[in-house]
Amino acid sequence: MAEPYRTGFDLRTELRVLLGRVAWGDHHRRLAAHPVLSGLRRSVIRRWALAADEVELDPGDVLLREDRIGYWFFLVQEGTAELVKAGRKVGQLGPGDHVGDVAILGFGPQPALVRATTPMRVFVIERRAFFGLIYDQPVVQRRLLPDMAEGGFAAKVRELRAAATADWRRVARSWPQPAARTTPLSFTVVRPGRSVRSSGWPFPTLLLGQPSGPARPDEVAVRQPVPWPVRIGAGVVAVAVLVIAGFAYHPPMMVVTPLKPIDISQDVTVTGTPVHGVHGRYLLLPVRLDRPSAWSALLAVASRRRRFPIRGRAPSVSELAEVRRQDEELFRQAQQEAAVAGARAAGIDVHAGGDGARVVQLAGSGGSLALRPDDVITAVNGAAVHLGSDVERLVRGHQGAGASVLTVEREGRTVFVPVPLPSGREGQGRLPVVLETRHASFSLPFQVSFRSRPIGGPSGGLVYALLLADMLGSRDLAHGRTVAATGAVDSSGVVSAVGFVAEKGEAAAGSHAGDFFLPAVQAALVHQASLRPRGVLSVDEAVRALLDQP
Numbered sequence: 001m002a003e004p005y006r007t008g009f010d011l012r013t014e015l016r017v018l019l020g021r022v023a024w025g026d027h028h029r030r031l032a033a034h035p036v037l038s039g040l041r042r043s044v045i046r047r048w049a050l051a052a053d054e055v056e057l058d059p060g061d062v063l064l065r066e067d068r069i070g071y072w073f074f075l076v077q078e079g080t081a082e083l084v085k086a087g088r089k090v091g092q093l094g095p096g097d098h099v100g101d102v103a104i105l106g107f108g109p110q111p112a113l114v115r116a117t118t119p120m121r122v123f124v125i126e127r128r129a130f131f132g133l134i135y136d137q138p139v140v141q142r143r144l145l146p147d148m149a150e151g152g153f154a155a156k157v158r159e160l161r162a163a164a165t166a167d168w169r170r171v172a173r174s175w176p177q178p179a180a181r182t183t184p185l186s187f188t189v190v191r192p193g194r195s196v197r198s199s200g201w202p203f204p205t206l207l208l209g210q211p212s213g214p215a216r217p218d219e220v221a222v223r224q225p226v227p228w229p230v231r232i233g234a235g236v237v238a239v240a241v242l243v244i245a246g247f248a249y250h251p252p253m254m255v256v257t258p259l260k261p262i263d264i265s266q267d268v269t270v271t272g273t274p275v276h277g278v279h280g281r282y283l284l285l286p287v288r289l290d291r292p293s294a295w296s297a298l299l300a301v302a303s304r305r306r307r308f309p310i311r312g313r314a315p316s317v318s319e320l321a322e323v324r325r326q327d328e329e330l331f332r333q334a335q336q337e338a339a340v341a342g343a344r345a346a347g348i349d350v351h352a353g354g355d356g357a358r359v360v361q362l363a364g365s366g367g368s369l370a371l372r373p374d375d376v377i378t379a380v381n382g383a384a385v386h387l388g389s390d391v392e393r394l395v396r397g398h399q400g401a402g403a404s405v406l407t408v409e410r411e412g413r414t415v416f417v418p419v420p421l422p423s424g425r426e427g428q429g430r431l432p433v434v435l436e437t438r439h440a441s442f443s444l445p446f447q448v449s450f451r452s453r454p455i456g457g458p459s460g461g462l463v464y465a466l467l468l469a470d471m472l473g474s475r476d477l478a479h480g481r482t483v484a485a486t487g488a489v490d491s492s493g494v495v496s497a498v499g500f501v502a503e504k505g506e507a508a509a510g511s512h513a514g515d516f517f518l519p520a521v522q523a524a525l526v527h528q529a530s531l532r533p534r535g536v537l538s539v540d541e542a543v544r545a546l547l548d549q550p
C-alpha cells in the first residue's frame with residue numbers, strides 16, 4: 001500500500017526542484033512533445049516538469065475512480081486505458097490523451113472509472129499544482145476545454161462547478177447511510193503507478209532525481225511546496241543577511257560631508273598688546289571625509305554628495321592615525337601663520353624671514369607668465385626676495401621703469417623670467433600667481449593662544465587671519481556681519497587653494513553668511529544664490545574688501 005499523501009519539507013526534493021529550474025533532459029522533452037503542451041516556451045515546460053511525476057502502470061491498475069474526488073491529472077504517453085461508467089465501457093484513452101481535468105476544475109466527482117488495459121506510461125500532476133499551471137496559460141486552457149468560448153475560461157469553470165453541485169447530490173443519494181459510525185473516517189490519497197527514472201536527468205550523481213529503478217510502493221510520496229513558515233523564515237534570513245552585508249561592506253570610495261560651521265570669534269586670546277572686541281561672527285567651515293558602508297554610499301549617490309574613489313589598498317588603522325596626527329599639526333601651524341598674517345594686515349610690525357617665494361598656483365591670467373608651480377623666486381630685478389609678499393612690493397616699485405625680471409630657481413638651476421607690464425587690476429602691481437614664503441620664520445610682539453578644535457588641515461588659515469586682523473586693528477571689520485572664509489595662508493598673507501570649497505559654500509549659505517572669502521582661483525566653484533563669493537589673493541585684499549563694504 002502506498003504511503004498517504006503527506007506534507008512537509010524534504011531537502012532532497014527541494015534541491016531537485018531548484019536544479020530542475022535550469023535542467024533540460026528527457027523528462028522535459030517528453031513533456032514538450034505531448035499535444036497539450038506542444039509549442040510552449042521552455043520556461044513553461046520547466047514549470048510543468050517541476051510538478052509532473054512520470055509513472056508506469058500495469059494492466060488493471062486504476063488511475064481514477066468513478067464518483068470520487070479528483071486529485072490527479074494525467075497526460076498519457078504510452079499505452080491505453082478504458083473509461084467505465086456505471087459498469088459500462090464508455091470510451092478509451094491512448095497516447096496524447098489527457099484525463100482528470102474536468103473533476104479538478106469543477107470540484108466535482110470523477111465522471112468515470114479510468115483503468116489501464118495495457119502497460120502505460122503517464123505524467124501525473126496533483127490538483128493544487130495543476131491549478132497553478134493553467135491559470136495563466138490560455139493555450140493550455142483551450143486545449144483542455146475546446147468547447148469554451150474565446151476568453152471564457154472563468155465562465156466555463158463556473159459552468160462546471162454548477163454541474164458538479166448536482167452531481168454530488170446524485171452521488172450522495174446513492175451512498176449507503178450507516179446506522180452508526182464506530183470508528184472515525186480516515187482518508188488517504190495515494191498516487192497511482194510506479195515512479196520512472198528519467199534517463200536524461202542531468203545531475204545523476206547528486207541523487208536528487210528519481211530512484212534508479214522502479215520505486216517500492218511504500219517509497220512514493222507527493223512533492224509538496226515549501227511550507228509558509230519556512231518561506232517566511234528564509235525571507236527574513238535573506239533580508240537580515242542583505243542588511244548586515246550592506247553595513248559590513250565598505251566600497252572603495254570616500255564621501256565628503258559639510259559639517260555645521262563653527263563660530264571662532266571667541267576662540268582666540270591675545271596678550272601683550274591692546275585688542276578690541278569682535279562685533280560679528282567668523283565662521284570656520286569644516287568638512288568630514290568618510291569611507292561609507294554600502295547603504296551610506298547609496299544614500300550619498302541619491303543625495304548627490306561629492307565622492308571620489310580610493311585606489312590601491314585601504315590604509316591601516318595606524319596609517320589613518322598618523323594621517324590624522326599630521327592634519328592636526330597642519331591646523332596648528334596654519335593658526336600660527338594666520339596670527340602673523342593677521343598682525344601684518346593690522347599694521348603691526350612682525351619680524352618675519354625666509355629665503356624666497358615659492359609658486360603655489362597660477363591664478364587668472366597667470367598662465368601667460370613663464371612660471372611653473374614649485375618655482376622659487378629669489379630676486380626681482382636683482383633685489384633679494386625673502387617673503388612671498390616681497391615679490392608684489394618689488395614689482396610695484398619697478399612699474400615706472402618698465403618690465404621686471406624675476407630670478408627663479410627651477411629644478412636645481414637658475415632661470416630668468418620676464419614679467420610683462422601689467423594692466424587693469426594687474427596695473428596696481430599684483431601678479432596673477434599664488435606665492436608662499438619658503439622656509440618662513442617669524443616672531444610676534446605679543447602672545448596668542450587658540451582654543452583646541454578637533455580639526456585638521458590648513459584651510460582655516462584665512463578665517464583666523466581675518467579674525468586676528470579685526471582684533472588687532474583699529475577698525476571694526478565684521479561690523480555685526482557673519483563672515484565665512486576658507487583658504488590656506490602663509491606668514492606673508494598669501495592665500496592659496498584648499499579642498500572642497502563647493503561643500504563649504506553650501507555650509508556657509510546655510511548659516512546665512514553674506515560674504516564668503518576664498519582663494520581667487522576657486523571663486524568660480526561656488527554657486528549658491530544667497531552667497532557672495534569673494535576670491536582673494538591675500539589677507540590684505542580680504543581686509544580691504546571688508547572695510548569697503550557699508
